[in-house]
Each structure stands twice: as C-alpha cells, then as structure tokens.
Amino acid sequence: MNRYGDGEGMYRTHLFGSPSIIVCFPSISKYIYRSGDLFIVKWPNVDLMGPTSLGAVHGKAHARIRSYLTNAINRPDSLRRIAAHVQPRMVAALQSWAHQGQLKGYSEVKKVTFENIGKLFVSFEPGPGLESMDKLFDGLLKGIRAQPINVPGFAYHYAIQCRKKLEAIFRVELEKKKNGNGVETTNDLMDGLMKIEDDEGNKLSDHEIVENIVALVVGGYDSTALSSTWALYFLAKFPYVLKKLREENIAACKNKKGEFITTEDLSRMKYTANVVEETIRMANISAINFRLATREVEYKGYTIPKDWKVILWIRYLHTNPENFDDPMCFNPDRWNKPAKPGTFQVFGGGSRICPGNMLARLQIALFLHHLSVGYKWELVNPDAEIIYLSHPIPVDGVDIKLSKITDQQ
Numbered sequence: 179m180n181r182y183g184d185g186e187g188m189y190r191t192h193l194f195g196s197p198s199i200i201v202c203f204p205s206i207s208k209y210i211y212r213s214g215d216l217f218i219v220k221w222p223n224v225d226l227m228g229p230t231s232l233g234a235v236h237g238k239a240h241a242r243i244r245s246y247l248t249n250a251i252n253r254p255d256s257l258r259r260i261a262a263h264v265q266p267r268m269v270a271a272l273q274s275w276a277h278q279g280q281l282k283g284y285s286e287v288k289k290v291t292f293e294n295i296g297k298l299f300v301s302f303e304p305g306p307g308l309e310s311m312d313k314l315f316d317g318l319l320k321g322i323r324a325q326p327i328n329v330p331g332f333a334y335h336y337a338i339q340c341r342k343k344l345e346a347i348f349r350v351e352l353e354k355k356k357n358g359n360g361v362e363t364t365n366d367l368m369d370g371l372m373k374i375e376d377d378e379g380n381k382l383s384d385h386e387i388v389e390n391i392v393a394l395v396v397g398g399y400d401s402t403a404l405s406s407t408w409a410l411y412f413l414a415k416f417p418y419v420l421k422k423l424r425e426e427n428i429a430a431c432k433n434k435k436g437e438f439i440t441t442e443d444l445s446r447m448k449y450t451a452n453v454v455e456e457t458i459r460m461a462n463i464s465a466i467n468f469r470l471a472t473r474e475v476e477y478k479g480y481t482i483p484k485d486w487k488v489i490l491w492i493r494y495l496h497t498n499p500e501n502f503d504d505p506m507c508f509n510p511d512r513w514n515k516p517a518k519p520g521t522f523q524v525f526g527g528g529s530r531i532c533p534g535n536m537l538a539r540l541q542i543a544l545f546l547h548h549l550s551v552g553y554k555w556e557l558v559n560p561d562a563e564i565i566y567l568s569h570p571i572p573v574d575g576v577d578i579k580l581s582k583i584t585d586q587q
C-alpha cells in the first residue's frame with residue numbers, strides 16, 4: 179500500500195507459496211461477501227477442520243446444516259434457554275477464582291467455556307475426561323493455522339493426532355445415543371445433527387455428524403473464551419468503563435431475588451452490549467478471513483485471477499482510523515451509533531456469516547454481568563507483550579489478582 183497507494187483497497191502478493199489478494203477496504207470486502215458464487219470459502223488445513231463440516235461444504239449440504247444450527251443456537255428462544263443453562267457454571271467458576279486469588283485468566287475462562295460448550299453440544303459433564311479433551315482441542319486449534327508439515331514435532335502433525343482422538347471420543351458418544359445406552363434423552367447439538375434430513379429424507383452419516391461436532395467446538399470454544407479473556411484485560415485497563423458497566427449490571431439485578439438475568443434483561447442493557455462489541459472489535463480473534471476466486475473476476479478495472487486466494491484482512495479494517503476514531507482506544511461508547519457500513523466484520527459476512535455470533539455475544543455478556551457485579555481484579559503484568567499466533571493474547575495468559583467485592587466496597 180505504501181508503494182501503490184490505497185487503490186481499490188486490495189493488493190496482490192504471495193503468501194506461503196500461493197498467489198493471494200489481500201483485501202483491506204469495506205467496499206471490496208462487502209462485494210466479496212455478497213458474491214458467494216465467485217468467492218467461495220476456503221479455509222487452510224481443511225482436513226483438520228473436517229471436510230464434511232459446515233465451514234467446508236457448499237450448496238445444499240451447507241444450507242441444511244446451517245439452517246438447523248441457526249435455529250438451535252442463534253434464535254431468541256434457543257438463546258433464552260442457553261442463558262439459563264450457562265450461568266451456574268460461570269457463577270461457580272468466579273467463586274473458585276476468588277478463592278484462588280491469583281490466576282491465569284485465559285486458562286480459567288477456557289475451562290468454564292469448555293464445560294458449557296461441552297454440555298450444550300454433546301451433554302458432556304465436567305470431569306477429568308473434559309480436561310483431557312480440552313488439551314486435544316488445544317492441539318487441534320494450534321494446527322489449523324500452522325504450516326501443513328506432517329512430520330512428528332510439527333504443530334500440524336500433532337493436530338492430526340489430536341483430531342483422531344477427538345473423533346474417537348465423539349464416535350463413542352454417538353454410538354451411545356444411537357443405542358440409547360445409558361444416555362437419558364438430551365437435546366444437545368449432536369441430537370439435532372442426528373435428526374437433520376435432506377429433501378429425499380437422507381440423514382447425515384455418522385462421519386458427518388462427528389466431523390460437524392468437532393468443527394463446532396473448534397469454531398465456538400476458543401473464540402468465545404479468548405473474547406471473554408480480552409474483556410477481563412480491557413476492563414482492568416479502562417476502570418471508567420468497568421465502573422459504567424458495573425452500574426448498569428447492578429441496576430439490572432436490583433429487583434431480582436437470586437434469579438439469573440435473562441436475555442430480555444440483556445436486551446435492555448445497552449452499555450453491556452457496547453462493551454461486548456468493543457471487546458470483540460479490539461480482540462480481533464479472526465484477524466483474517468478466507469475465500470478463493472472460482473473464476474476470473476473484474477473489479478473496478480482490476481483483475482482477480484481464477485483460483486487465487488482472497489484474504490480479507492479484518493484486523494486492518496478494525497484498527498484503521500478511517501473506520502474507527504482512535505481505534506486502539508477501548509471505547510464502548512463508540513457503539514452508541516452503528517459502525518460505518520462494512521467496517522465491522524468480526525463474524526465475517528454473506529451466507530457464511532458466523533452462525534454462532536449471537537451465542538458468542540450472549541456468553542460474553544453473561545460473563546461480564548457476573549464478573550462486574552461481584553468481583554474486582556487487576557492485571558499482574560499490565561505491560562505484558564501480546565503474541566499473535568495462533569490467536570492474539572497477552573503472553574502471560576492474562577495473569578490477574580481477583581477478589582469478591584464486599585458490601586462495604
């Protein structure tokens with residue numbers, strides 16, 4: 179960009195041996211998202227994501243899984259149920275953090291997020307099994323954005339081993355469900371995937387169900403945990419934001435007699451919603467988004483060749499002062515008015531927009547509620563360096579000292 183100027187907001191380069199177009203302006207990003215037939219989604223290391231999973235399939239196969247999933251986790255009635263379901267574990271986790279006093283924010287947030295997601299997706303109960311699965315998912319996630327070198331010692335090779343073990347675990351769960359062996363009737367995502375049918379009444383194969391469940395945990399687990407961890411970080415750094423957040427959240431539960439807050443309560447909590455949006459904008463969990471040109475495309479006098487990778491550079495959009503004033507300032511009030519069109523792409527766009535976006539927002543908001551009402555905390559290393567691979571996170575894993583707020587405070 180320094181060499182050629184902004185142009186139409188894209189430039190060409192070579193990344194990891196592939197010719198690629200890097201897209202960094204809202205207008206061209208919008209065009210690419212809208213032209214789903216010209217630019218198909220194409221994740222790297224799709225074998226690790228699962229070639230038959232939602233993020234990898236196209237056409238009717240994509241539409242039928244997506245429609246089920248959107249109903250199950252992204253509609254108001256499902257979110258209402260999920261809100262009631264996830265809060266007890268958040269409350270218990272925060273109490274245990276206060277007992278610990280000092281803790282690694284990221285690993286603790288991950289534990290509680292994984293417990294909730296494990297229960298929602300496959301009815302897993304917390305326990306040692308869940309902990310070892312967490313490690314397997316960690317290994318799998320690290321491989322997804324690594325060079326595909328299938329040699330022992332490399333992240334990609336290890337990720338393949340983790341994936342095999344995870345598939346074996348989920349296959350056992352699926353068999354139990356199919357045989358009705360010792361599993362009470364549940365209503366989790368695996369049950370839902372088992373029921374999906376296409377126009378001819380064909381169901382998903384066992385293999386497709388298992389691949390989709392693995393992909394859903396991959397998509398929904400670390401992304402949500404990282405976002406909540408960044409909220410811990412930003413709120414510690416911006417105390418006046420925490421003060422306003424706390425006031426709104428205390429007011430929201432003033433007349434409650436111990437019951438949890440609901441999605442209806444949250445819909446009235448404007449500042450909390452702003453804090454969620456600002457957290458995910460600045461966290462940039464998905465810093466880039468992947469597409470592939472299916473044929474040669476002309477755009478405003480430029481040619482995008484067939485089979486070139488098209489990489490949407492989301493972090494650039496979110497940190498460009500032309501899109502967001504003073505972009506590195508954590509300022510939830512900026513969300514009092516909507517972002518400029520096409521500048522906010524945390525969840526991607528078009529027919530592929532993240533189907534878990536409302537679920538993620540809900541979990542972050544509920545976490546913020548219990549955290550801000552009941553606890554105070556500080557960063558042990560406020561100047562910790564940030565690492566960016568595989569995802570952005572302070573290098574110390576957000577080490578915090580946390581305690582319960584007493585009545586006198």
Ligand code: HEM
Nearest residue numbers: 232233397398401402405463464525526527530532534538
């Ligand atoms: C803050 C948390 C999250 C972030 C930042 C995030 C971000 C994204 C992004 C950028 C995409 C790609 C969209 C595109 O290509 O245009 C995506 C897709 C996807 N996400 Fe999320 N996501 C989050 C939470 C979740 C959750 C909770 C789930 C739960 C199930 C989930 C499941 C998926 C799936 C299945 C896809 C593929 C969708 C498709 O190809 O149709 N994500 N997400």
